[in-house]
Amino acid sequence: MAEDIEEIRRKKLLELQKKLAEQKRAEEEQIRQEMELEAQLQAIMKQILTSEARERLTxxxxxxxxxxxxxxxxxxxxxxxxxITERITDEKLKRILAQIDARxxxxxxxxW
Structure with missing residues (x-):
């Protein structure tokens, strides 16, 4: 009887550990994907914005x-x-920011 209870506890513990490991892997994968997307986004921003515009956006x-x-x-x-055919300057970015902010x-x- 006590051995059965211990076996059940051991199985439950293994199941929980397995679920936790799967969740951790899924979270790590999601973080990795988000980091890749952010890196791609920043690469595109470097291509289309001047350094002043990038600083302003930051x-x-x-x-x-x-x-x-x-x-x-x-x-x-x-x-x-x-x-977008040419790099966006700081002045253009200011106008874009103002338009989007107004909307x-x-x-x-x-x-009262």
């Missing part, structure tokens, strides 16, 4: 990460569609 990312990510994704889509900014009103 600073924006610190303050408004969701806006920076949105701009990056839009720029990548335009680049992949062949619509996504929510206005709050407080009524």
């Amino acid at each position: 600073r924006v990312k610190l303050v408004r990460p969701e806006l920076a990510r949105q701009v990056e994704l839009i720029l990548v889509q335009l680049y992949q569609a062949g619509q 996504t900014r929510k206005e709050f009103r407080i009524k």
Whole structure:
């Protein structure tokens, strides 16, 4: 009886360890894929943005990460569609940021 209980515990422990190992592998794979995508994104940003524009986008990312990510994704889509023919300067990036910010900014009103 006690041996059966120990055997059941041992099997449950092995099952849990196996599940944990599978979850860990899946998480590591997901992290690896995210890192690869981020590296690809940064490589494209280096191709299409001037150094000043990249610096600005990095600073924006610190303050408004969701806006920076949105701009990056839009720029990548335009680049992949062949619509970006020359490098984007800091001035152009400022205009792009302003346009996207104006579209996504929510206005709050407080009524009394």
